[in-house]
Amino acid sequence: MKIKQLSIFLENKTGRINEVTKILSRAGINMQAFSMAETTDFGILRLIVAEVDKAVEVLREANFAVMLTDVVCIKCRNEAGALSTILDRLSEQNIFIEYMYAFAEDDRANVVIRPSDIERCIEILSQCQCDVINNF
Numbered sequence: 001m002k003i004k005q006l007s008i009f010l011e012n013k014t015g016r017i018n019e020v021t022k023i024l025s026r027a028g029i030n031m032q033a034f035s036m037a038e039t040t041d042f043g044i045l046r047l048i049v050a051e052v053d054k055a056v057e058v059l060r061e062a063n064f065a066v067m068l069t070d071v072v073c074i075k076c077r078n079e080a081g082a083l084s085t086i087l088d089r090l091s092e093q094n095i096f097i098e099y100m101y102a103f104a105e106d107d108r109a110n111v112v113i114r115p116s117d118i119e120r121c122i123e124i125l126s127q128c129q130c131d132v133i134n135n136f
Contacts, residue, residue, distance in 0.1 A: 002072060010064075076111060
């Protein structure tokens with residue numbers, strides 16, 4: 001299953017990430033996963049939230065540039081080699097991973113993947129019986 005990820009473009013200046021978290025907090029929206037990437041002039045805050053449309057609305061109202069992207073999130077065992085096995089399967093089928101980020105909860109890890117071919121990626125993950133998440 002695909003899930004929607006918000007990508008928010010931020011100037012590299014103090015307090016910009018905090019502005020996003022405050023806006024989401026006031027709207028009652030919890031960030032369930034996030035990643036921050038930066039360049040010299042700006043950063044990209046990638047977020048997974050339960051209320052995607054509401055988050056986009058409140059952030060755009062506050063003049064943030066927000067883009068929606070389809071990503072895949074999988075659950076795998078939180079142990080050495082578990083993710084490597086999954087990535088091997090995707091690599092064998094020529095699925096390129098543009099970026100990914102992860103977080104662990106006890107014995108399970110949640111991994112967000114932006115693959116080159118999202119439909120094929122989901123198909124391959126289903127064939128190898130990976131637990132693909134459709135919401136948090």
